[in-house]
Amino acid sequence: ELVVPNLSYRTGPYAANGIPYADGFNDYFTLLNERDGGIGGEMVATPECETAYNTEKGVECYESTKGEGALAYNPLSTGITYQLIPKVTADGITLYTPGYGRTSAANGKVFKWVFNFPANYWDGASVAIKHIIDQEGGDISGKKIALVYHNSAYGKEPIRTLEELAKKHGFELSTLPVDHPGQEQKSQWLQIRRDKPDYVLMWGWGVMNQVAIQEAVNIRFPMDHFIGVWWSGSENDVAPAGDKASGYKALSFHGTGMDYPVYADLKQYVVDAGKASGAGDQVGTMLYSRGMYAAMIISEAIRKAQEMAGKSNVNAAEVRDGFENLDLTEARLEELGLPNFAQPIKASCENHGGPGSAKVFQWDAGAKKWNEASDWIESDKDVLNPLIEEDSAAFASENNITDQCN
Amino acid sequence: MKDMNEGYVTADGRQIGGVIMEMKNITLRFGGVVAIKDISFDIREGEIRAIIGPNGAGKSSMLNVISGFYIPTEGEVFYKGIKRGPMKPYQVARLGIARTFQNIALFDGMSVLDNIMTGRLTHMKKGLMSQAGWWWTGAAAEEHENREKVEKIIDFLEIQNIRKTPVGRLPYGLKKRVELARALAAEPKILLLDEPMAGMNVEEKEDMSRFILDVNDEFGTTIVLIEHDMGVVMDLSDRVVVMDYGKKIGDGTPDEVRSNQDVIDAYLGVAHD
Amino acid sequence: MPDIVLYAAEVTLNGLMAGVLYALVALGFVLIFKASGIFNYAQGVLALFAALTLVGIQKGQVPFAHLINAMTGNHYTNFPWEVPAIVAILLAAAVMVVLAIIIEKVVLKHLVNQAPIILFMATIGMAYFLEGFGDVMWGSDIKTLDVGLPQGINDTIDTVTFNMFGYGFFIDNLDIVAAIVAVLLVSALTVFSQYSKQGRALRAVADDHQAALSVGISLRFIWILVWSIAGFVALVAGIMWGSKSGVQFSLSLIALKALPVLMLGGFTSIPGAIVGGLIIGVGEKLFELLIGAPFLGGATENWFAYVLALVFLVFRPQGLFGEKIIERV
Amino acid sequence: MLDASKTDNTLLEVNNIEVIYNHVILVLKGVSLSVPKGGITALLGGNGAGKTTTLKAISNLLKSERGEVTKGSITYRGERVQDGSPADLVRKGVIQVMEGRHCFEHLTVEENLLTGAYTRKDGRAAIQADLEMVYDYFPRLKERRKSQAGYTSGGEQQMVAMGRALMSRPETILLDEPSMGLAPQLVEQIFEIVKSVNENEGVTFLLAEQNTNVALRYAHYGYILESGRIVMDGPAAELRENPDVKEFYLGMSDEGRKSFRDVRSYRRRKRWLA
């Protein structure tokens, strides 16, 4: 049996986001078990543990599940990720943090046990700017771009990158922090209304997203100039603002919606069989897709590990090798029933960060769905790589880590 | 009246000293309410000085002025011949003035023993750091020294059996006694008692009177007493101040006061025996 | 290019509006404090619970669906109907009354005459319970709340001010509605507490439970009454805030925005809640505009509200309109 | 003269009650007493004898002090009352004036008095008239009517508490130490008020009092409580003549009243029950 704990949160301030993600994660593994009899013949268990987005509960969950032979962790919380980085390193278990967590973990030379492909926050910032450049026909010098961010480690992540990009592209960046929880954002949005930035980027989470989108609607900010990172782009975030949220954009490093062949299987083996996780009403939503994406990558890494180890019953160290040698091709995605759902990934010892591309999605309130508004956009590695080097070097020196790939 | 600064000996042989505290033209206002109007009187060392008067006359307020809780609107307080500047109540306490309260003000969450020990705070000097060390730093030794003094008071007031009881549970009368104990523990020069015998029956009042007299006798403590039981006041006190509506209407020995017509009209109603 | 004065004026107006919204939450605290000396930590959760109930009823959700489904393996989610907003509001208010009765019976009754901090603690227990209960009953996913209140920029004000100053002020329609509702509520409650026999009884209870009992005031009645009203106020606050952000756990955190208001206005004063709200709303927004954002890197509102209230308190320890703390021996 | 033998007139009856505080502290160990309609019954006894506890047991206030009546019964007009709430009892016509005043600090003196009329239904005019009556009894209160009760003197607060009870027009008043902290002429006055209310309006009184002397002059019947037990009872006049009562409660020995100054040694308390 393969154990992939699901550290989820279905209560607390971020429950609304945690629920679809956890459902997608569970359902995908359920699908593998029901349809294929697991991975390589081994059934997958996903013991779920409620963290309530609380770091201490996260630790408790980690400790209580690691003894069961956990192969990889995906806690969906930057705070818990930071906590677990030293722990997984000591315990030899993979920490997989797609699209969140510690950005510089993309540097496999320093972070042996942490993977964050396909994209990280800095990629996100870069992709968003690239999209804006596209929109503006290639030149954004002199434009004003505002960042509305959750005033926490997570929200502050893109600032460095954006500052670098501002230098490079000559736009003017202003930053507007919003304190947790973010029920009240009058000040920020009045400022936006006054300053009339050309674009607004958002790094939000939880109720902050909903309020920001509502306030943007209230001040009649052009929604298609308002771009959220992938954690600010779920159906939940746009729903309270109703029809007027149409046009709002958000990034995502995977596709969404029900149009993938895998959903036929999912319906047959999971939903209709009454095996769906949670209330079963989240299938196909943005965060559900993301949970599914994470599950898909983990399962592929396990498959790779099985292949490399030549046995089905792989252990945590072997699974790490699976992650490191993961080669997810378009063809493979097609096979999985997820054509063009994600970017192909080819990981390596140095590269734990993946291609770093994302798509822009746009909300259609009438149809209640996210439409693709761009193709895959790749992040600006020239700007990002030095930043990653710098940050991981600091970590390496603080913790006496030497290059692990030599 | 005897000479101001000379001491004298009472009929029962107690030595009364010179003036230890003097109130000069004290006026106290609360917004529109004038609680005390231009009152002057003095207190001699070693005497039992009573303050009487109808309800709301301003007796407790006067006590509060003496103990520094109220700053008089006008007037001055002299202590040992020196004018007392504006002082915080805790500074006044350190001068050796202790008191009990009309509406019992014990520390309900603490045991009887701890309550009485608080009375000794002004005598205990060990600071925070030495407290933390306890045995090493001598805080324990200081504690035990003081504890012994407190135990004497406990024996004296016959409250040994309730030492460890939280005071919140005690009946009214015992609380009064604990309060007295707390005030005594401070070994004060002047002891202010605000209706120490309210809510007691005769037997208990007799005991309480005994305690007060003994304190006065044994330690030479000066006592200022507010009480509504005329029997007690007349029997115990050396001199009595009478207040009415904030004004002083009489001042003198019990016999003088008893026969003062103003006092009879305002307070006593009928001449007491 | 409009200058800083205009911005400040706009921010002030919006601060006033935000203040009204804070006051709506603070009002619930005040009522309960006034009537029992209880600092009701659960007020925020009460608002959440009220809003959840409102949405649940409106959308015809099956209560406890998740629990039932988990135990029986069914897949209930919704009844085949939706309830008109006004009916749903009335029903939700009724639920809040029932809740008040239960709270009195199960909790408060047993804690008569206890120290305020104990009662405070009990409300924390209630907050935990209600949070869990609300989730079990209605689920913890996010819900949109729409009872037909207008939202978004008020065009009239925008145009009028634009014509006057060359810069159109932004005022949210929802805020205007909230302000009207708040004024009505505050007036009604002030009248109730100042001029009715019950109002006097409320204050008596807050002073001394035992004495209140001894003169025949039924704590039971007073508490049910007050908690019902507080529940209703919570419902109103829940509607206003929920319309902005959807109904979800975070709604209960609005209580934190109400606390400085409460402190500044005085725990026992109904008009204090509104005045405190206005001061805090304006103060924090202006500070953010003039000092916080330009010099301190922004996001100063949360702590500034508290610091502002603190400064007021140093001068008036009972808040602007609170009952004077009696210090006597 | 009324006496307290059980008659049809018995209004309030306490039957062998036991009271425990905090689950462990046994305070009343079987107290029985009966209060006849229209009488003034006094409950006497030293500090901590259990007078207050008895009154609170009757008025159902014990629960709020974490005390409970574990044995025995209390009936009012033959109805068992110990399970109801204090408010129920007030509605039945029993009101208690608590020891230690218990004014509503933040309310003004007048508001305090008006809360006394909380349960009354007979209209504003009647209440206003009673307010005037109370002010007549206690002119001092009229002067201080607009002050917050928390800022009045001890004696004034005692008057407020008394006045508040009168405002509810009860059938029975339980008075706990009404004379405490009052000036001597006011003590007499309070008892005169008790007497006149009792005689003119037929209000029944049960009063716990330390001031045995006055209490026995005005009461019709007395009980003496010690360490949670009734040790003696009888018509007030008889009690007054009892030599033990005389010595321990009235402070009179055969030679008449002694000066407090002359009590030279602490008294060994003589107890009926050791």
Add this chain to the structure above:
Amino acid sequence: MFYREAGDFKTSYREDSQTFPIKFDRLRYYAVLAVAFGIVPLFINDYWANAVAVPFLIYAIAAIGLNILVGYAGQVSLGTGGFMAVGAYAVYKLMTAFPDINIFFHVIIAGFITAAVGVIFGLPSLRIKGFYLAVATLAAQFFLVWLFNKVPWFYNYSASGQINAPERTVFGVFVTGAQTSAMAKYMFCLVVLTLVALVARNLTRGTVGRKWMAIRDMDIAAEIIGVNPLTTKLSAFAVSSFFIGIAGALFFAVYLGAAEVGEAFGIQKSFLILFMVIIGGLGSIFGSFAGAAFLVLLPVFLKNVLVGTLGWPTDLAAHIELMIVGGLIVAFLIAEPHGLAQLWRVAKEKLRLWPFPH
């Protein structure tokens, strides 16, 4: 008779002021110490250390600290999270700035730094009382969190604003960082807790403690009998913050290893520790232990029962867990408003009387 008090006479005040005047209690206390120091370390594993024991020990320190302020000195504070953050950031700065000094001293110094901050935020308590003060202390909470979040110097300019505890040893054994064994963490915290509890006990049984309690029970009367409210309140803030700072330092360095201020030291933490203090029993050191144990163990226990044993879905279990915790809090308060410590005392009193009640 299980419980004997009779026959255990004291012949000196010294004996009488012992922490556990009753012999039976004393024996039990030594037994607990022996188990905690001698037996538990032998069996402790990662799960028990990280999920239960270490958080319990650290919260107990914080609860003792807060109890001094709230339970003994009567000043309700909701700034605990902020003060823990001061401890955490102080220890982080010290650890990174002076890597050669033993972490034990860093922790203590972090405590002193927190004490200083606590005194500053304690100043308003001279004017502001009761719940007003409680709410006012939230200003400290929000301000401190904002400060640590905003000023990069505090987190050594790291990209994410997180702070990570570097590896440090005591007697050559790792006590922070990834390589720390369960036992080392446990022992380190246990030693600190024991010291803290001892100091707290010494302070509360003597003059200082009585001053605090006097201020708590009736501040005006206390002042009139000679307690200086200024120094007394501030000393309570200082001592309390000292302990809380130590707890914060350990919480970050030993327990979490990495922290972000808003998340680890947010307002929920302030409330959590206040709950511990009230549930455990105000003004009782034992109560601080009981409260910490209760609120650390109960959720873990419930989770294990509901999810582990009964197999409920985690979200339902989490919701029901909230209901049970809330329900229990209320039930305990109704049964005994003075907390677990009092419940325990009453139980002892009953046992003492057993089998003859009264």
